[in-house]
Amino acid sequence: MADTKQFDLKQIFKIRGILQVFKKDFKTYFVSPIAYIVISIFLIIIGYLFFSTFFLKNQASMRDFFTMLPLFFCFLIPAITMQLFSEEINIGSYEILLTMPVSFIDIIIGKFLASLAFTVITILPSIVYAVTIGFLGKLDMGPTIGGYIGAIFMASAFCSIGLFASSLTRSQIVAFIIGVAICFLLWLINQIVYFIPQPFTNVVQYLGVDYHFKNISRGIIDTRDIIYFLTINFIAMYATKLVMEEKK
Amino acid sequence: MISIQDLTKYYGSNCAVDHINMEISKGEIVGLLGPNGAGKTTTLRILTCYMKPTSGDITVKDYNIHENPIEIKNMIGYLPESAPLYHQMMTYDYLQLVGDIRNIPPDEREKRIEELADLCGIREIMHKNINELSKGYKQRVGLAHAMMSDPEILVLDEPTSGLDPNQIIEVREIIKEIGKTKTILFSTHILSEAEATCNRIVIINQGKIVADKPTEILLQTANVDYSLSMTLMNADFPSISSKIRGIEGVSDIKEVKNENNSLSLQIFCNTHKDIREDIYKTIKSTDSILLEFTRESASLENVFRKLTKEN
Incomplete structure (x- = not known):
């Protein structure tokens, strides 16, 4: 009995730590105007690109939007995550963070969730597009909902990659470039798959992020795709933990 | 209360702390003295679980830095060198955050911030952004940050650096006042400060302890x-x-x-x-x-x- 109680307390404690780091980092996004600028620019550009061809095709579908999304995320998410560790290391508050009663895991997951939540907020207004299209014609709900679910999975994978990039350096610009490079590479894999010799196609295709995102955004939620995204999450966060330990 | 055993830390091939042994009992105010690069900050950073030692061990009460870092962090209030606080935040929000992370219930937190506002003299800057503060005020906010949870042990890394002479005296008074009930370990290279506030002085040079004596005895040797x-x-x-x-x-x-x-x-x-x-x-x-x-x-x-x- 005593054992289970202790276990429970520890669990609660952990969640508390994550929650506090999350709250701090999430709030930090909104103290400077950069957050609002990022959100606006993202919506303006993707909205323009989407609707510039939308009426020509004359199809009530969000497909084009979700086709563009992975490439946008390659640049958007590293910009969101670049400050998470880099800035703290740079101004030295990293020392304050680490000497507070929170563990590495709390810090990593807290920061990850903060960036993921911010990304979700960034793409949330695009639901207005879906609603608008719904008024114009008959919108197929399956791929749309699937698209958003896929977007969240992809965002979480990219956020953890960005977090890892941020833990490597005290310069936000360097963190951004490393983040973009990794995310872009994962996206690029599916664009070059035609050049890969036949026997390896499947394996290489499986490594690309676009392939899995497309699967989900078709409205088919397959465990293989979910496992792929979760694996990226795990690897990137584990690597972040190793980097943090190495810094000690 | 704090026991440092054979503590060693290498940065690459450079030995920053070289087999330090020290015991600090409850209620002591210990001043850690040494020239720049002597290993003061490194020792404090290891004690506060910011860094891991290359070898050796520190135990605080029954807890060990390798196995129970969270418990130790809970017991220690730490002011890092030059108070690197979250600069985009307002002082009040920052102290709220610290109270939150340190598990102080909201109504108690409010009361504690009130107390610290007077104790550290930061009442008038509560609603200013930390990056707008002068170095002295930042240091005071850092001090409030360290004392937020009323910890049993206070670890202060050069708490008076960057303060004006009046503030230095005030901070010393604060340290003395808290030292009546708490254990304090602080580093400094201002000797008169250690002389005025500590009841024990440890001098470190090139990572080794070269003197560890009560202040009066050390002064007698000086004579x-x-x-x-x-x-x-x-x-x-x-x-x-x-x-x-x-x-x-x-x-x-x-x-x-x-x-x-x-x-x-x-x-x-x-x-x-x-x-x-x-x-x-x-x-x-x-x-x-x-x-x-x-x-x-x-x-x-x-x-x-x-x-x-x-x-």
């Missing part, structure tokens, strides 16, 4: 080595110096200045006894006229210089 300075008229150095050298307790004598018929000397003594009387009598027996005669205040500085330069 063994002192120097006198003297200005004479109508005197020549060789004859005077040979006479003074004859006095017991004089270890060396140095000519400082010799112009316009006045000779300045520095006499180094190595004794518990005050030998000024003997020197005066010696001078009296010559034709020289004594213009000035002072004892240079014996201080920790002498000990410090001696201990840290020897190695």
